[in-house]
Structure formats: C-alpha cells, structure tokens
Amino acid sequence: xxxxxxxxxxxxxxxxxxxxxxxxxxxxxxxxxxxxxxxxxxxxxxxxxxxxxxxxxxxxxxxxxxxxxxxxxxxxxxxxxxxxxxxxxxxxxxxxxxxxxxxxxxxxxxxxxxxxxxxxxxxxxxxxxxxxxxxxxxxxxxxxxxxxxxxxxxxxxxxxx
Amino acid sequence: xxxxxxxxxxxxxxxxxxxxxxxxxxxxxxxxxxxxxxxxxxxxxxxxxxxxxxxxxxxxxxxxxxxxxxxxxxxxxxxxxxxxxxxxxxxxxxxxxxxxxxxxxxxxxxxxxxxxxxxxxxxxxxxxxxxxxxxxxxx
Numbered sequence: 001x002x003x004x005x006x007x008x009x010x011x012x013x014x015x016x017x018x019x020x021x022x023x024x025x026x027x028x029x030x031x032x033x034x035x036x037x038x039x040x041x042x043x044x045x046x047x048x049x050x051x052x053x054x055x056x057x058x059x060x061x062x063x064x065x066x067x068x069x070x071x072x073x074x075x076x077x078x079x080x081x082x083x084x085x086x087x088x089x090x091x092x093x094x095x096x097x098x099x100x101x102x103x104x105x106x107x108x109x110x111x112x113x114x115x116x117x118x119x120x121x122x123x124x125x126x127x128x129x130x131x132x133x134x135x136x137x138x139x140x141x142x143x144x145x146x147x148x149x150x151x152x153x154x155x156x157x158x159x160x161x
Numbered sequence: 162x163x164x165x166x167x168x169x170x171x172x173x174x175x176x177x178x179x180x181x182x183x184x185x186x187x188x189x190x191x192x193x194x195x196x197x198x199x200x201x202x203x204x205x206x207x208x209x210x211x212x213x214x215x216x217x218x219x220x221x222x223x224x225x226x227x228x229x230x231x232x233x234x235x236x237x238x239x240x241x242x243x244x245x246x247x248x249x250x251x252x253x254x255x256x257x258x259x260x261x262x263x264x265x266x267x268x269x270x271x272x273x274x275x276x277x278x279x280x281x282x283x284x285x286x287x288x289x290x291x292x293x294x295x296x297x298x299x300x
Contacts, residue, residue, distance in 0.1 A: 026229055026230075031218030031220050032218045034218070034220070035217055035218050035219040051232055054233065055229070055233065058233060068190055069177065069207070070207040072210070073178075073179075073207050076179065081179075106178075149175075153174035153180075154169075156174060157173075160210060160213055161212075
C-alpha cells in the first residue's frame with residue numbers, strides 16, 4: 001500500500017461505501033495534523049483545535065479536491081489559518097507554550113540553520129507575519145528578510161530528501 | 162520566464178506551506194499548467210512533506226476522537242451531487258423539471274401552422290366532397 005494518499009484514492013474511498021468523510025480523514029490525517037498543531041500551541045489547546053479543524057474543514061473537502069495542492073498540504077494550510085486565527089483571538093502572538101512535538105516539527109529541518117534563519121521562519125510560519133511586516137518591525141532590509149526565508153525554504157527542501 | 166530562477170526563489174515550498182502571498186499564489190497557479198517543471202517540483206515537495214509528517218505523526222488523545230466524531234455527526238452529509246467522481250461524469254445533468262411549460266425548437270411553430278392549415282383545407286375539401294357525393298346520390 002502506498003504511504004501517501006492521492007486525491008482520486010481519497011475521493012473513491014470517501015464516496016464509494018458511504019462512509020462519513022470525517023472518519024477516513026480522521027484515521028488518515030489526525031496524527032499528522034495533531035503533530036502539526038503542536039508546533040503552534042500546547043497539548044492543552046491542541047486537542048480543541050484539532051476538533052475545530054476537522055469540524056470546519058470536512059465540509060469544505062471539495063475545495064481540496066479542486067485545489068492544485070495535495071489533500072494533506074491543503075489541510076495543513078487551512079489548519080494553519082484556523083490556528084493563527086485562534087491565536088489572534090486569544091491575543092497571544094507569541095503562540096504560547098510549545099507542545100512535545102517541536103523536535104519533530106519543521107524546525108527540526110532547520111536545526112543546522114543560523115539563528116537568523118530560524119528567527120525568520122519562526123516569525124513567518126508560526127506567527128503568520130509577512131516579510132514586509134517583519135522587515136519593518138526588525139528594522140532590517142526587506143531583501144535581506146526575503147533572502148533568509150528563501151534560504152530556509154531551500155534547507156527544508158534539502159532536508160526533506 | 163526563467164523557470165529555474167523562479168524555482169530557486171522558493172516559490173514551490175512557499176506555496177505548499179501556505180507562506181506565499183495572494184499575489185504569489187495567483188501567479189504560481191497561473192503558471193502551473195504551462196510549466197511541467199513547476200508541477201513536478203510541487204508534487205515532489207508535497208510527497209516528501211507528507212512522508213515527513215507521517216513519520217513524525219503524534220496520535221491525539223483518545224477523547225479527541227470522540228469529540229471530533231460528535232462534532233462531525235452534527236454536520237450535514239456531503240451533497241449527493243458532489244459525490245460523482247470526476248471522470249465518471251455522465252453526458253447530461255440530472256435536473257428536476259419544475260416548470261409546466263416545455264421548450265421546443267422554433268421550426269416546430271412553422272411546421273405546426275403548415276400542418277394546421279393543411280388539415281383545415283383537407284377538412285373543408287372532405288366536407289365539400291361529402292356534400293357533393295350525398296347530393297349526387299340523392300339525384
């Protein structure tokens with residue numbers, strides 16, 4: 001059996017035997033998404049966010065099928081929007097305590113990166129800041145911030161294999 | 162466009178991780194169908210990202226599953242119309258007729274008038290010849 005799941009396979013499984021879409025999504029993606037959420041919030045909040053994410057994204061699943069992205073990437077991106085919205089609502093841009101999965105998060109792919117790289121990626125990815133805002137806040141040049149982020153993304157691609 | 166330079170800008174990773182701006186997303190999605198290299202780079206990155214996430218998944222606490230199931234049970238079912246898998250689409254759209262009127266091609270109006278007029282002519286001729294026949298028979 002393939003490790004990753006394609007859109008067609010997921011669509012077939014979701015719609016062929018009348019199983020509720022949520023069940024298959026849960027069994028397939030809950031662990032991955034829970035680990036993803038733990039990059040942003042503590043365990044105490046991660047469970048509630050996971051419930052919210054599944055409840056909000058399952059009815060929109062057709063958007064994932066129509067998207068250029070894989071189902072998992074679409075889920076991640078939409079989950080991140082919900083997480084950042086949650087963090088903004090609670091007024092804690094520092095994202096609170098990190099969960100136990102931080103070591104296995106995307107930041108583990110940047111272990112060997114310079115602190116500056118990690119800073120840019122943290123601010124953009126975890127706190128949802130734009131490069132422009134980050135450059136303005138930190139007093140650094142936009143082109144410098146852009147270059148750091150580009151290098152981060154290159155490292156992530158390289159370390160993913 | 163120099164696709165190699167574009168790829169090196171980190172656009173694929175940025176797009177797949179949701180870090181791209183709306184303008185970058187729009188541009189990327191416009192270019193995607195025209196450059197197989199972009200599609201391949203995106204698929205490759207997504208594949209490795211998903212494998213990484215599978216290897217690092219953390220099972221959520223057991224009670225979370227129950228809460229999710231409870232919430233999902235409250236959701237309406239996915240509309241039946243969307244359950245048709247793309248590629249298996251029939252050549253017609255099933256539609257429920259609600260109007261009491263039917264719509265036909267305009268040529269049928271002309272044909273109907275011609276048939277109606279001819280029918281009248283034949284009817285008049287039939288009556289005429291019938292009367293003539295009765296008249297001759299009586300004589």
